[in-house]
Amino acid sequence: MKFTTSVRVRYAETDQMGVVYHGNYFSWFEVGRVEMLRSLGFSYAELESEGCVLPVLEARCRYRRPARYDDLLGVETVVETVRGSVLVFSYAVWKEAVLLAEGETKHLVVDRTMRRTRLPERYQAALLRTLG
Amino acid sequence: MKFTTSVRVRYAETDQMGVVYHGNYFSWFEVGRVEMLRSLGFSYAELESEGCVLPVLEARCRYRRPARYDDLLGVETVVETVRGSVLVFSYAVWKEAVLLAEGETKHLVVDRTMRRTRLPERYQAALLRTLG
Amino acid sequence: MKFTTSVRVRYAETDQMGVVYHGNYFSWFEVGRVEMLRSLGFSYAELESEGCVLPVLEARCRYRRPARYDDLLGVETVVETVRGSVLVFSYAVWKEAVLLAEGETKHLVVDRTMRRTRLPERYQAALLRTLG
Amino acid sequence: MKFTTSVRVRYAETDQMGVVYHGNYFSWFEVGRVEMLRSLGFSYAELESEGCVLPVLEARCRYRRPARYDDLLGVETVVETVRGSVLVFSYAVWKEAVLLAEGETKHLVVDRTMRRTRLPERYQAALLRTLG
Numbered sequence: 001m002k003f004t005t006s007v008r009v010r011y012a013e014t015d016q017m018g019v020v021y022h023g024n025y026f027s028w029f030e031v032g033r034v035e036m037l038r039s040l041g042f043s044y045a046e047l048e049s050e051g052c053v054l055p056v057l058e059a060r061c062r063y064r065r066p067a068r069y070d071d072l073l074g075v076e077t078v079v080e081t082v083r084g085s086v087l088v089f090s091y092a093v094w095k096e097a098v099l100l101a102e103g104e105t106k107h108l109v110v111d112r113t114m115r116r117t118r119l120p121e122r123y124q125a126a127l128l129r130t131l132g
Numbered sequence: 133m134k135f136t137t138s139v140r141v142r143y144a145e146t147d148q149m150g151v152v153y154h155g156n157y158f159s160w161f162e163v164g165r166v167e168m169l170r171s172l173g174f175s176y177a178e179l180e181s182e183g184c185v186l187p188v189l190e191a192r193c194r195y196r197r198p199a200r201y202d203d204l205l206g207v208e209t210v211v212e213t214v215r216g217s218v219l220v221f222s223y224a225v226w227k228e229a230v231l232l233a234e235g236e237t238k239h240l241v242v243d244r245t246m247r248r249t250r251l252p253e254r255y256q257a258a259l260l261r262t263l264g
Numbered sequence: 265m266k267f268t269t270s271v272r273v274r275y276a277e278t279d280q281m282g283v284v285y286h287g288n289y290f291s292w293f294e295v296g297r298v299e300m301l302r303s304l305g306f307s308y309a310e311l312e313s314e315g316c317v318l319p320v321l322e323a324r325c326r327y328r329r330p331a332r333y334d335d336l337l338g339v340e341t342v343v344e345t346v347r348g349s350v351l352v353f354s355y356a357v358w359k360e361a362v363l364l365a366e367g368e369t370k371h372l373v374v375d376r377t378m379r380r381t382r383l384p385e386r387y388q389a390a391l392l393r394t395l396g
Numbered sequence: 397m398k399f400t401t402s403v404r405v406r407y408a409e410t411d412q413m414g415v416v417y418h419g420n421y422f423s424w425f426e427v428g429r430v431e432m433l434r435s436l437g438f439s440y441a442e443l444e445s446e447g448c449v450l451p452v453l454e455a456r457c458r459y460r461r462p463a464r465y466d467d468l469l470g471v472e473t474v475v476e477t478v479r480g481s482v483l484v485f486s487y488a489v490w491k492e493a494v495l496l497a498e499g500e501t502k503h504l505v506v507d508r509t510m511r512r513t514r515l516p517e518r519y520q521a522a523l524l525r526t527l528g
Contacts, residue, residue: 151319
């Protein structure tokens with residue numbers, strides 16, 4: 001299952017090359033991830049308030065075409081893996097029908113003391129459901 | 133007393149106007165403030181670990197000339213006011229002898245529960261000493 | 265005339281105090297400004313493509329209550345002044361009925377060579393109309 | 397050949413997890429890359445002024461341990477590949493003897509019209525020399 005949300009490119013996100021600074025795509029991936037979770041019925045903020053944090057173990061992005069100031073982009077998020085304490089999400093950033101970038105983040109589920117834990121059952125179930 | 137530290141402009145800090153995004157100067161002010169504190173013998177990290185936080189009540193900047201990618205800038209910090217739980221710092225950003233920007237931040241001293249408190253005595257004393 | 269747009273606080277915008285980093289409000293002001301212009305029928309991107317740039321001369325913000333991760337905020341933008349080559353906008357950031365912050369930015373209208381110019385007539389007219 | 401430069405973690409770079417936001421490591425990689433180039437005798441700013449731009453094709457980072465506010469980090473940069481119009485750099489972020497993160501960026505050499513080109517000879521030669 002793909003979930004799509006949109007972001008509008010901010011001036012602050014551009015650099016002097018006249019395109020979006022490559023490091024800023026990771027904030028959009030975060031927006032995609034969080035909005036997907038919301039569409040499943042919870043917020044990441046709730047999850048944290050239940051003592052569950054999802055630090056990033058690995059992040060990557062391949063840039064195909066530049067995103068530019070004021071572009072209205074679609075950020076597509078897919079749950080790739082839910083296994084034990086590890087979650088993998090993938091992302092695609094579109095400008096209309098043109099693919100601008102693709103990426104992936106791998107997360108560890110930890111508690112507030114940074115010890116490995118599992119997602120609360122209902123989050124886990126919801127993410128698994130998106131795997132189809 | 134003026135304290136000066138230097139920052140090198142990062143690509144990530146520029147925008148498509150080819151200059152530094154105006155919002156990014158506030159991070160440099162933070163660098164100036166923190167390095168001044170360090171020059172006085174403590175780190176802001178220590179202060180926080182003693183339960184003291186300095187949220188910003190007010191921030192402003194006047195931009196005179198643009199800072200550009202790779203510029204090596206001098207950030208000058210001055211303690212303007214230390215009064216009860218309120219601190220005011222002012223800043224000037226220089227590129228060699230040219231003044232690029234001037235700013236100010238006003239902070240409240242609070243404890244971890246966000247209640248108004250005072251700076252630990254030795255921080256207070258050190259800041260007051262810089263007032264000359 | 266007030267124009268309101270909304271922003272959702274991103275994780276990337278928070279800092280270790282558990283609230284939004286003060287420097288990030290200026291990006292939201294930019295969003296407010298740009299979306300107001302769009303509501304009047306143009307985009308700031310168009311304006312730049314017509315050779316008109318609006319560098320910031322002065323920016324400030326007063327912080328009343330912290331914005332937190334995942335808050336859905338209203339950013340209210342008002343045109344305060346349109347005089348010659350100078351524009352002033354003011355902003356208020358709301359979380360429902362609670363005022364979190366207020367700010368102001370002053371801009372100079374310049375052409376691509378950074379020489380002082382005036383807004384193209386139809387932009388000027390539209391901004392003046394919002395002054396009521 | 398490894399080139400090492402240092403960065404001090406800024407408050408603005410942390411997030412509410414109390415660690416550095418994962419997207420911000422890419423700015424440090426940029427600092428590493430640029431300072432390596434400087435150590436070889438040129439600045440990336442010069443390179444751009446000669447009409448050569450190095451957009452990022454791919455970026456990734458593996459996070460081993462969190463970087464925290466005020467940490468003084470070593471950013472180690474290595475030229476991995478110089479082949480035609482493609483450059484690959486790798487990075488390691490250290491806190492004293494502890495490896496916090498490792499990453500890689502792949503760049504395309506393009507001219508101002510975004511057409512594929514080659515690095516000016518002396519830059520190419522210098523990067524090749526670092527390959528040993």
